[in-house]
Amino acid sequence: MSPPLLGVEGGGRGNAPLMSSSASVDCISQSGSGLKERNYLGLSDCSSVGSSAVSNVSGENKNNLNLNATELRLGLPGSRSPERDSDFNLLTSGKLDEKQLFPLLPSMDGICSLSQKSIVSGNKRGFSDTVDGFSEIKNSVFTDGKWMFNANGSDSGTPQSVVEAKLAGNAGINVMLSNNSSGTQPSMKKEVPTRAPQEGHNKLNGSNNNSSAPAAKAQVVGWPPIRSFRKNTLATTSKNNDEVDGKPGPGALFVKVSMDGAPYLRKVDLRTYSTYQELSSALEKMFMCFTIRQCGSQEAPGREMLGENKFKDLLHGSDYVLTFEDKDGDWMLVGDVPWEMFIESCKRLKIMKGSDAIGLAPRAMEKSKNQS
Amino acid sequence: MAYSFPEEVLEYVFAFLSSDKDRNAVSLVCKSWYEIERWCRRRIFIGNCYAVSPQIVIRRFPEVRAVKIKGKPHFADFNLVPEGWGAYLYPWISAMARSYPWLEEIKLKRMVVTDESLELISKSFKNFKVLVLSSCEGFTTDGLASIAANCRNLRELDLRESEVEDLSGHWLSHFPDNFTSLVSLNMSCLGSEVSFSALERLVSRCPNLKTLRLNRAVPVEKLPSLLRRAPQLVEFGTGAYSAEIQTDIFSNLVEAFSGCKHLKSLSGFWDVVPAYLPAMYNVCSRITSLNLSYATVQSPDLVELISQCPNLKCLWVLDYIEDAGLKALSSYCKDLQELRVFPSDPYGAEPNVSLTEQGLVTVSAGCPKLQSVLYFCRQMSNAALIAIARNRPNFIRFRLCIIEPQAPDYLTLEPLDTGFGAIVENCKELRRLSLSGLLTDRVFEYIGTHAKKLEMLSIAFAGDSDLGLHHVLSGCESLRKLEIRDCPFGHKALLANAAKLETMRSLWMSSCSVSYGACKLLGQKMPRLNVEVIDERGSPNSRPETCPVEKLYVYRTVAGPRVDKPDFVWTMDEDAALRLS
Numbered sequence: 030m031s032p033p034l035l036g037v038e039g040g041g042r043g044n045a046p047l048m049s050s051s052a053s054v055d056c057i058s059q060s061g062s063g064l065k066e067r068n069y070l071g072l073s074d075c076s077s078v079g080s081s082a083v084s085n086v087s088g089e090n091k092n093n094l095n096l097n098a099t100e101l102r103l104g105l106p107g108s109r110s111p112e113r114d115s116d117f118n119l120l121t122s123g124k125l126d127e128k129q130l131f132p133l134l135p136s137m138d139g140i141c142s143l144s145q146k147s148i149v150s151g152n153k154r155g156f157s158d159t160v161d162g163f164s165e166i167k168n169s170v171f172t173d174g175k176w177m178f179n180a181n182g183s184d185s186g187t188p189q190s191v192v193e194a195k196l197a198g199n200a201g202i203n204v205m206l207s208n209n210s211s212g213t214q215p216s217m218k219k220e221v222p223t224r225a226p227q228e229g230h231n232k233l234n235g236s237n238n239n240s241s242a243p244a245a246k247a248q249v250v251g252w253p254p255i256r257s258f259r260k261n262t263l264a265t266t267s268k269n270n271d272e273v274d275g276k277p278g279p280g281a282l283f284v285k286v287s288m289d290g291a292p293y294l295r296k297v298d299l300r301t302y303s304t305y306q307e308l309s310s311a312l313e314k315m316f317m318c319f320t321i322r323q324c325g326s327q328e329a330p331g332r333e334m335l336g337e338n339k340f341k342d343l344l345h346g347s348d349y350v351l352t353f354e355d356k357d358g359d360w361m362l363v364g365d366v367p368w369e370m371f372i373e374s375c376k377r378l379k380i381m382k383g384s385d386a387i388g389l390a391p392r393a394m395e396k397s398k399n400q401s
Numbered sequence: 402m403a404y405s406f407p408e409e410v411l412e413y414v415f416a417f418l419s420s421d422k423d424r425n426a427v428s429l430v431c432k433s434w435y436e437i438e439r440w441c442r443r444r445i446f447i448g449n450c451y452a453v454s455p456q457i458v459i460r461r462f463p464e465v466r467a468v469k470i471k472g473k474p475h476f477a478d479f480n481l482v483p484e485g486w487g488a489y490l491y492p493w494i495s496a497m498a499r500s501y502p503w504l505e506e507i508k509l510k511r512m513v514v515t516d517e518s519l520e521l522i523s524k525s526f527k528n529f530k531v532l533v534l535s536s537c538e539g540f541t542t543d544g545l546a547s548i549a550a551n552c553r554n555l556r557e558l559d560l561r562e563s564e565v566e567d568l569s570g571h572w573l574s575h576f577p578d579n580f581t582s583l584v585s586l587n588m589s590c591l592g593s594e595v596s597f598s599a600l601e602r603l604v605s606r607c608p609n610l611k612t613l614r615l616n617r618a619v620p621v622e623k624l625p626s627l628l629r630r631a632p633q634l635v636e637f638g639t640g641a642y643s644a645e646i647q648t649d650i651f652s653n654l655v656e657a658f659s660g661c662k663h664l665k666s667l668s669g670f671w672d673v674v675p676a677y678l679p680a681m682y683n684v685c686s687r688i689t690s691l692n693l694s695y696a697t698v699q700s701p702d703l704v705e706l707i708s709q710c711p712n713l714k715c716l717w718v719l720d721y722i723e724d725a726g727l728k729a730l731s732s733y734c735k736d737l738q739e740l741r742v743f744p745s746d747p748y749g750a751e752p753n754v755s756l757t758e759q760g761l762v763t764v765s766a767g768c769p770k771l772q773s774v775l776y777f778c779r780q781m782s783n784a785a786l787i788a789i790a791r792n793r794p795n796f797i798r799f800r801l802c803i804i805e806p807q808a809p810d811y812l813t814l815e816p817l818d819t820g821f822g823a824i825v826e827n828c829k830e831l832r833r834l835s836l837s838g839l840l841t842d843r844v845f846e847y848i849g850t851h852a853k854k855l856e857m858l859s860i861a862f863a864g865d866s867d868l869g870l871h872h873v874l875s876g877c878e879s880l881r882k883l884e885i886r887d888c889p890f891g892h893k894a895l896l897a898n899a900a901k902l903e904t905m906r907s908l909w910m911s912s913c914s915v916s917y918g919a920c921k922l923l924g925q926k927m928p929r930l931n932v933e934v935i936d937e938r939g940s941p942n943s944r945p946e947t948c949p950v951e952k953l954y955v956y957r958t959v960a961g962p963r964v965d966k967p968d969f970v971w972t973m974d975e976d977a978a979l980r981l982s
Contacts, residue, residue, distance in 0.1 A: 251479030251886070252861065253747045253777060253804050254835075256536070258562045258590060262671070262695055263745070283480065293485030293967055315937075 250298075257283060282372060288316050288349075288380035299372045305364050312351065316380060353378050408433075412441045421446055440464060447471065448881075448906050450488055450512065451931065454960040455496035467506035467531070468497070474909045474954060475859075476884055477511055478536060481911055481952070483937060485967040490514045490537075491521075492965075498525035506531035513537070514563075519544030523551035530582075531557040538564035542572040542593065549575035556609075559587040570595035570618070576603055585612035589638050589669065594618040605630045614638030617671045622650045625657035632660045639669035642696070646676050654680035668692035675702040685709035689736075692717040694743050700726040708733045714770075715739040720756040720777065727760035731767025739773040740764060747777070747804060758785040765792040773798040780811040781838055786820025790827040799824055800835035806862040806887075809839040816840050822847030825855070832879075835859040842869035849876020857882040867893035874898035884909040891949075892919030899927055907956035911935075915953050918946035923955070924973025931958050932973035933966075941971060 255263075264282075287294040295315050302308045351363040355374040363371065363378070406414075415438055418424050428438040443466040447453060450472045458465075472488025490512045497504055504526045514537045522529065529552045534540075542565060548558065549572055570593040576583075583603065588595070597619070604610060610631050615624075619640030628634070644650055654677065658664070664684045673696040688710045693703065694717040703718065704726050713734040720742050722730070730737065742760070746753045758781045765771060765788070772795050781803050790796075810817055817838040825831060825848050832854055836844065840863035848855070849872035856879050864870065871894035873883065883905065891914040895902075902908055917934065920941075924932035934941055935952035962972040 249806065249887075251476065251481045252806060253744065253802050254479045254859075254861075255743070255747055256478045256562060257480065257564070259694070259743065260747075263747075285484070296480065296484045298480075 284353075284375055284377045286312060286315070286378040286380070289382050289385070291316065291380075297378070299375060304368060305371075308363075309351065312378075312380065348383055349380050350383050351378060352381050408437055411437050415441055419444075443467060444506075445469070449956050449958075450493070451960065451963050452906070452956060452958045455493050457959060459496060459500045463500070464503075465497075465501055466504060467508075468493075468504070469506075469508040469510075470512060471510040472512035474884065474907060475511075475882070476886065476909055476911065481886065483935065483967075483969060486935070486970065487963065487965055487967070488512045489965060490518045494518045494521050494525070498522075502526065503528055505529060508533040508535070509537055510535040511537065513539040514544070515539050516541055516544035516547070520547040523547040526552075528554055530554055533557065533559040533561070534563045535559075535561045536563060541566040542568045542570070542591070546572035546575040549573065550577070553577075553580065554582050555580070556582055557585040557612075558583075559585060559612075560590050561587055562590050565591055567592045569593055573603065574599040578602075578606075581606050581608070583607040584609045585636075586610070587612065587614040587638070588616050589614045591616045592618065597623055601626060601630060607631075608633070610634065612636040614668060615640045617641050617669075620644060621654070621677060622647075625653040628657035628661055633663055634661055635663050636666040636668075636690075637661070637664055638667070638692075639671075641672040642670045642677055643672040643674040644677070646674070651677065651680055655683065659683045662687075664688065666690035666692075670696040670698075673698050675699070678702060678706050681706070682709050687712065689713060690715040694719055694741065697721065697745065704729040710734060712736055717741040717743070719743050719745045720754050721745055722760075723755045724757055724760040724763065725755070727756075728763045728767075731764045735768060736770055737764070737768040738770050740768075740771060741775040742777060743775075744777040744804060752779045758782055761785070762788050762792070765789040770795075772796055775800040775802075775835075777802045777804060779804050780808070781817060781820070782810045782812045783815065783817055783820035783823075784810075784812065786817065787823040790820075790823035794827045795830065796824070796828040797830055798833040799828065799831060800833065800859070801837055802835065803837040806837070807839045808837075816844070818844040818847065822851075825851040829854065831855055833857045836863055837861060839863075841865050842872070845869035845872040849873055852877050854879050856880060858884070860885045860888055862887045864888045864890060867891050867895075870894035871897060874901045880904075881906045883907075885911070885913060887912040889914055892916055892923075895919065896923060899923060902927065902930055902955055903957050905957070907954065909952070909954050911952040913953070914949045916947045916949055917941040917944065920950055920953060921946070921973050924975075928974075929957055929959070930955055931962055934971045934973060935969060936971070937969045 282299045283296045284299055285294050285296055297308070297311065297315075299308070302311065352360050353363050353371070353375045354360050354377045356376060360379070366374075411434065415424070415427060418427060421444075424438060424442060428435045439461050440463065442462050443464065445458060445462060445465050445468050447458070447468065447470045450470050470490075470493060472490075473482050473486060476482060477486070488511060490509060498521055502525065505528050507522065507529075508531065512534075514534060519540055522532070524547075532548060532552075532555070540563075545558075545560075545565070548555065570591070573588075573595040576599075580603075584607075593616075595616075595618070600619075604613065604627050611634060613627070613631060613634055614636070615627075615638055617640050619627075621639065621642050621644045624639060628637070658681050661684060665687060667681065667684075667688060667690070670693055675698050678698070685706065686709065689712050691707075691710060691713060693706075696703075697719065699721055700723045703722050707713065707716070707726070707730055711733060714736050715738060716730065716734070718726075718741070722742065727742075730740075742756065756778055758778060761774070761776050761778070762785050765774075771793055774796065775798075778801075781801065809815060810820070818841055821834075821836060821840070821844050825834070829851075831852055834848070834852065834855055834857070836859065842865045845864060845868075848858070852858075853876075855877050858873065858877065858880065860883075867890055869888070870885075870890040873880070874894055875898055880901075885908075888910075890910065895910075895915060896919060920932055920934050923930070931954075933954045933956075934950045935954060936950050938944075938951065941948070941950060962975045966972065
């Protein structure tokens with residue numbers, strides 16, 4: 030029994046019925062939005078027959094979609110929202126004003142290195158900042174026209190219209206979702222939660238987060254795509270060969286962070302921090318959920334507020350301390366040695382109960398004295 | 402009246418079918434063939450450990466001898482999948498320990514393996530022979546000790562690039578004195594030094610040892626001793642290939658290598674001192690595979706070595722080889738099939754070596770059998786890509802990584818759409834493609850139009866709109882794996898092509914613009930997919946529905962939503978999916 034699939038109620042004309050062999054049709058209309066469920070053959074066929082069915086269906090199933098009306102507005106400022114409001118229909122003949130759907134981007138001159146950098150820096154942040162970064166980029170793309178586009182003049186129009194007919198015809202889900210377009214567009218940026226991801230491995234050093242990334246290479250997580258093993262080997266090799274003089278450190282330095290009682294461990298990139306304070310805040314945020322559980326509180330909207338205070342109390346009180354294992358295998362308290370020395374020797378981190386960490390502090394001091 | 406071959410005959414015939422596709426086809430013919438086939442299937446490949454459950458596998462295939470399971474999505478290699486995401490081996494082992502007592506082979510990729518699992522493996526399967534852990538993690542050398550101590554018939558222990566907590570090198574000494582069945586040992590990812598005498602004795606008493614890949618800790622002066630004890634070796638990986646230049650070390654090496662008449666593959670070469678490379682020249686004429694990707698050696702030394710290897714089929718090397726070295730490669734190694742060039746200084750702002758797009762153009766022109774490429778470089782042009790495509794229409798795998806995200810054609814400053822377009826248009830057998838550089842929706846149009854055999858596509862920092870994604874999803878008929886990061890794709894194409902996702906193994910989208918609401922919808926309407934939202938900012942319910950999710954992982958499954966999710970993963974519409982499964 031094929032599950033009912035959603036079709037779209039186009040605005041205006043062109044609600045051509047779907048393939049005749051479709052089974053039962055469930056129609057659910059919602060007030061105002063014109064949402065209708067239709068069963069159009071393709072979904073169940075697609076899954077059993079394979080991908081070729083998809084293109085079959087798309088060939089035969091020249092549905093009419095009102096893509097425009099289907100949107101969950103993402104509310105990226107500067108995106109094509111004005112065009113979306115126009116009412117249109119995609120007819121099987123493929124006649125459509127593609128300019129309305131997918132307006133040609135202004136073809137521009139040389140790539141603006143600034144936009145490139147802002148892209149990169151946008152991506153090096155935590156996700157909320159990435160989204161912001163995209164918004165910034167879109168802003169500059171659409172309004173300032175700095176985007177580089179392969180301008181082929183008249184050619185670029187045709188493929189798009191063909192494709193849009195295809196987009197129309199594909200078996201898929203086209204739904205008009207209720208949207209508060211005007212409300213959400215500008216607000217999306219703001220509503221990104223204050224508890225923005227600050228996890229080490231998603232964010233570079235906060236103080237570096239600016240769009241004018243200079244000669245110091247802005248680092249994007251997981252880019253270039255090199256496996257950790259190779260990265261670590263490169264790092265060690267280049268250290269051995271004394272090639273690192275003056276250059277920024279060779280890539281990320283991921284260490285595992287475990288916490289007593291936590292069901293799984295996390296990884297942080299030590300190179301994205303420059304002080305103990307930054308590391309500490311990041312870890313607090315990362316492991317907050319575990320401490321909340323241990324405190325027995327429920328998941329609640331206001332939990333961030335509760336959590337931060339509680340965790341800080343925990344961390345700075347006697348309950349938890351941050352320790353690290355150095356290259357010799359010894360466990361020591363974090364914070365006793367200068368930051369640079371710390372990241373050179375830190376192999377992994379552990380958030381221990383205070384009671385377990387008694388006696389570590391003096392060793393750290395002694396050890397650094399002995400070594401220096 | 403229906404008549405058919407007796408079951409035994411069919412079973413005998415099916416035994417000749419090794420490919421999963423063939424066996425799957427056979428099992429669809431009729432019920433009795435399904436039954437016969439399932440009882441005689443011995444090898445199972447599970448491309449996504451969450452697409453099926455151990456119970457389902459065991460129920461259908463009761464007599465399995467070899468399993469291959471893959472866990473985390475590919476982007477986990479680049480730290481895009483948070484720790485604790487999943488892909489635990491233990492549930493599989495505990496189920497198989499009960500049902501497959503005769504299991505012989507376990508091959509895993511990107512799975513979390515614990516010492517407990519390893520111990521259970523070593524004790525549950527009396528005839529256990531092959532353990533391959535590729536890019537796995539979660540275990541220590543203690544787990545290896547269990548394997549060494551208990552698997553009396555072990556043939557292969559291969560730890561490729563796994564992340565092992567290296568407590569000590571003592572694990573190797575756990576192989577019993579009467580253990581002689583070893584054929585392949587790859588410990589190159591380990592850090593600690595193993596007891597060298599234990600290693601020597603192990604190598605001595607295993608006459609069938611064909612593959613030995615040492616770790617960095619084994620010094621070069623110890624190599625001759627091992628090579629002399631295993632002249633039958635076919636694949637050999639050195640340790641750190643450096644020492645003070647001493648003539649006796651050198652001559653011992655030369656002699657030891659000369660004794661290995663069957664060597665075909667060499668790897669290792671950490672910390673290479675170039676003066677020791679010529680010690681291998683005697684074996685180079687037979688070498689077909691060379692992994693120099695850890696060898697920080699300059700181009701002239703590399704060329705010297707490569708020029709001795711006319712039969713080279715596979716070369717992994719650092720970009721120290723430079724364009725000049727690649728030119729030499731293209732003239733000496735006409736049999737070359739696979740080339741991987743890794744960056745020596747990926748994070749440097751300026752290029753440190755003279756490796757450009759030209760090197761790849763030259764190799765593509767000079768090596769007629771070249772079919773698989775992974776190439777890191779800092780500049781590329783459409784002209785070069787077009788030339789490469791025309792030179793080498795036989796590419797099967799083409800993975801290009803231009804180090805700067807969204808770098809345009811450095812000559813014209815245009816996007817690289819036409820260049821990659823030429824690749825997909827000319828290389829009709831292309832199965833895997835990784836894109837980079839400045840790319841618009843147009844490149845995806847080319848891909849959707851031409852890349853009909855493409856099975857895996859990796860996209861980063863590319864595209865303008867959902868139209869791009871739509872081209873791919875609607876056009877690439879053979880697509881199985883799609884992984885996307887940092888692209889401006891929202892939900893439109895995704896929802897419009899939802900059915901396509903059931904024909905694929907998986908889709909990964911991170912740092913894109915797919916809203917939470919759209920994910921929920923996808924999960925609702927596609928109960929046979931697991932739509933997993935990965936978001937480390939806390940529950941997506943605490944944010945508006947229009948807010949994009951951090952990461953999205955969608956995969957088809959017959960096992961329903963998974964039960965081992967960490968608290969930063971949500972399965973969309975779990976309840977509905979549970980009702981169905």
